[in-house]
Amino acid sequence: MPVTDLAQSVARELPFLRRYARALTGNQAAGDNYAAATLEAILSDRDLMRDDETRIALFRTFHAIWQSSGQPVATDTPDPREAAAQARLKQLTPNSREALLLHTIEGLRFDQIARIMDCDLPEAEGLVRIAHDEMSRAITGKVMVIEDETIIAMDLKGIVQAMGHDVTGIARTHGAAIDLAGQERPDLILADIQLADGSSGIDAVNELLATLDDLPVIFITAFPERLLTGDRPEPAFLISKPYSEGNVRSAVSQAMFFASTEGMKI
Incomplete structure (x- = not known):
């Protein structure tokens, strides 16, 4: 494959590799370090991309690096909660x-x-x-759902409850989310990006995190690539619409392992 074509092909898949890396590490900086190491390996050896499917070759290279390191890349300010999460993950x-x-x-x-x-x-x-x-x-805990579409909100609630978690409530707007969190502090937030009154789920989450300290957050969006640009802090846990029950169950399980909101405020 010509160098230009390879670069374009890798660039299309990179946002999804970075999403996977952050979900795996629970930390934007650590995840991006792995993604950067993957790109460096490919630049050093183009044979790593010999697979016909760029995504498969890219993720295979990442996985080889991940396996060789054995643990997430350390950050300058390690969070005790992240260390505890990694201890659980090793089990x-x-x-x-x-x-x-x-x-x-x-x-x-x-x-x-x-x-x-x-x-x-x-x-x-x-x-x-x-x-x-x-x-x-x-791990089980209390989950708050921020979602303006009733059918989707009830579906998310059912999935979360079936996993053994409690749902503190469903908020359809920014203001409702703030009020709901004030009534009962959640352990995790599951939030849509665009809400009923035109308000932003991102803004609601950022305001909540400013008062509730660190909470794991999962964002849901039909356009994940718009949030995975690398130009600003990004969510560590991101589900694409349309989602499956498996998407939600996996993301909730992963997020519950990490109590840091590193990379979630956007």
């Missing part, structure tokens, strides 16, 4: 969480996951099943 079956994220957040097929993780198809399928089981038993 999970190796590679299971990675496989789960690739399948549910990035939407990759089991055969694609097997190529990325250099394993066979049954192993890839098994790792996803194991991850679902292990993470569903990990």
Whole structure:
């Protein structure tokens, strides 16, 4: 593949690699360090992109670096909560969480996951099943839903409750979100970007985080690439619309592991 075509192809997939990296580490800086290391490896050896599918080759290169390091890239100011989260993550079956994220957040097929993780198809399928089981038993808490579409809001509520979490309520506007959080402090926020009265879910979350200290946040949007530009702080957990139940379950499980809002204020 010509250098120009390769660069354009990688650029199209990079926002999704960065999303995966941040979900995996729970930290924007650490995730971006891994993404940068992946690009450096590709620049040094173009044979790493020999796969016909750019996304598969890019994620396979990332995974090789991730496996060789064994843990997220350290930041200058380590957060004790992140350290605790990493300790919990180390108790999970190796590679299971990675496989789960690739399948549910990035939407990759089991055969694609097997190529990325250099394993066979049954192993890839098994790792996803194991991850679902292990993470569903990990942590439960109180979840606030900020979503203006009633059907979607009720669907999200049902998924979250089925996972064993309590839902503190559903807010359709910025103001309603502030009021709801004042009644009962959530442990996690699940927020749409655009709300009923034209207000911003992002603005609502930022205002809440300013008063509630650090909370994990999951944003939902039909246009994730608009938030994954690298030009400003970005959400660590981001679900694309239309979503599946697996998307939500995986993101909620991942977010509950991390109590830092590093990279969530945008």
